Amino acid sequence: MVLPKSEKDRIAGMIMQGIEHHKILERVRETSGRNRTSILEKKDIENIIAAYGLSVNQSRHSDNSTSVRLIAQDMKDAGELLYFKDQGELDPQNTEIPSEEFVLAFMKEGQQLMFSEQLKNTEKLQLTTLMTITDLHQGFPVAFLISSTVNTEIVKVFLDKTKDRMGVVQAQVFMSDDDPLF
Structure with a gap:
């Protein structure tokens, strides 16, 4: 039996949030009723990681900066x-961002696909997540910004680079936290 795409998307979202695999298995099994998802196994999670191009261990070097x-x-x-x-x-090209700032913005292939369809840090870095709502009315992250601070200049570059990748997006609703920056 094949897992429905909607369930794969939901599980991929949990993986990207850093939820431990045994916790994903527990959550999914508790909420799935009597269908294929109720017998989810560790191998299913590994298959989703591979299919969505996700990675669970990003450490590449003992020096964090090099990694x-x-x-x-x-x-x-x-x-x-x-x-x-x-x-x-x-x-x-972006001189408004001071040299002491760290900025990393990325969009994985699965996130780009979802965006197209749906138009824990120890070094005190901040995470900004750009999300869309799926057809199942669940949030799905489509791009991430990791930076040492979040300010108008950095968010502008993040959104401009996202627009370069995706083209102009006409949002029906925009929602953010209560930070006036957004």
């Missing part, structure tokens, strides 16, 4: 990188 640069290069090679500026560097 992040390697991951950013991999994302660039895979066409997933929206924007990267390392701390201590100045971006000549």
